[in-house]
Amino acid sequence: MKALVQQWHKALAARQAQHTYRSLKQYDTGIDFQSNDYLGLNRDPDFRQLLLKEVKEHPDCLSGSTGSRLISGNSAIAETTESFIAAEHGVEAALFFPSGYKANLSLFSCTLGRADTIIMDELSHRSVHDGCQLSRAKKWKFRHNDLNHLEVLLNKATGNVVVAIESLYSVDGNFAPLRETIKLCRQYNAGLIVDEAHAIGVFGKGIVHQCGLQNEVLATVVTYGKAMGLEGSAILGSRLLKDYLVNYAAPFIYSTAPSALHLLRIKCAYRYLAENPQLPVLLSRNIAYFRSFGIHKYAENGSPVQLVQFKDQAELLKAHQELKDSGIITYALFAPTVSQGKERLRICIHSFNTKEDINALCKIIKKYAYVT
Ligand SMILES: Cc1ncc(COP(=O)(O)O)c(C=O)c1O
Incomplete structure (x- = not known):
């Protein structure tokens, strides 16, 4: 068993060395540009009421x-x-x-x-x-x-x-x-x-x-x-x-x-x-508004998943950190999840994001060297 345990240690150390080590953390609170809750149902009090009613019945x-x-x-x-x-x-x-x-x-x-x-x-x-x-x-x-x-x-x-x-x-x-x-x-x-x-x-x-x-x-x-x-x-x-x-x-x-x-x-x-047919409409408006800043790469219009690519990994890390420090939650994708040289910031747009949220997000991103 000693050899097996050593094997696990080695595998985890390799992940750490490659900056791909995963650990469980409580998710960050802040302005959500990270979750897949595209239409906000997860946080919607009316939806919650509907669920409660159903459970009571x-x-x-x-x-x-x-x-x-x-x-x-x-x-x-x-x-x-x-x-x-x-x-x-x-x-x-x-x-x-x-x-x-x-x-x-x-x-x-x-x-x-x-x-x-x-x-x-x-x-x-x-x-x-x-x-x-x-x-x-x-x-x-x-x-x-x-x-x-x-x-x-x-x-x-x-x-x-x-x-x-x-x-x-x-x-x-x-x-x-x-x-x-x-x-x-x-x-x-x-x-x-x-x-x-x-x-x-x-x-x-x-x-x-x-x-x-x-x-x-x-x-x-x-x-x-x-x-x-x-x-x-x-x-x-x-x-x-x-x-x-x-x-x-x-x-x-x-x-x-x-x-x-x-x-x-x-x-x-x-x-x-x-x-609630308005929810996808609000989402698509927000996607279009985000794209109007012209900082996106790869992703198409209509997609709630938008991407920003930076000149290099260092710029990506700096942008991601400043966003986090400002209470704006995004997700940085590194290799091997994406191929080397294509590391990027993933921004999930939601129906509930406000124009002010998107303005704040883009203002910070624009400070760093992104590639369109
Ligand atoms: C394209 C695709 N298929 C399947 C899954 C897996 O779905 P679930 O999270 O419900 O297991 C995901 C989740 O990220 C996905 O993005």
Whole structure:
């Protein structure tokens, strides 16, 4: 065991030396340009009241689920919530998961066999990579949003082929060419899986739904931990896909079911967003206002994730620190999360940020050498 403990020490020391050591800290309070709470539901007193009312009306929801969905953990609430989610998104079926990570792990680990091929965008979320690691299929990456490269790989792929993209990428704050990717997948008879973690709520019920493309994709993954202000996720697709996952997705089968409270909260979030269409409008105004300062890099208009790149890491660190000292909370991204030389400041814009907040943010950033 001594050798193993030494190995851990060495690994952590390496992280410290590379300035990539992670530690748990209480999150900073201040003006929030960091969280994924894009529409402010997490801090919204009216939304909280709605949740409280729901809990009072359904006190049983405070109990645990007692087991996996396939043993004792299934409930009428689980079934009705999944039917509700499926109807909201205009798909045949939805399968609920406690997190987006587990949903992607489930989907990518079990849906393809040894003879098949998964081709994912290189900026796909870690959960997709990890799901693919558990799959026996061949796993290939295509250059971010590069359809020519995707086509080269589609030409070489064997067996059943699935392509994985995100509708909105949080690393670069840009959108996938969704329609063109669908067209290419159709041409090569490949299935498309779209992760909508950062799009749901910001763009209605996601971009796939907004564009009416539900029948053009194999599956969509939506998560509830960002604009919906909660946590959890759902895989949306056909009844057959749901039945298949219930039978073969290990993270679903061998794990305790989410509580009724979790499911009720998700239903409330859909209702609340439907009743508050002003929230994404306020968000998109704030995004446009931030972009009017002309300090952004990479990210596209409409994306709640905006990025600022600095001349070098030292400038980034100085800007990040001054913002923090002024009570403005942002997130600095270093390698290996982003590639070397592309270290940047990630700024998450919210519906609740004020013009004054954005003015203060940009005033500080402008003092440092940024690259547009
Ligand atoms: C694109 C994408 N997919 C999946 C996930 C995982 O979702 P969750 O946080 O619900 O596990 C994230 C979370 O950051 C994400 O950004």
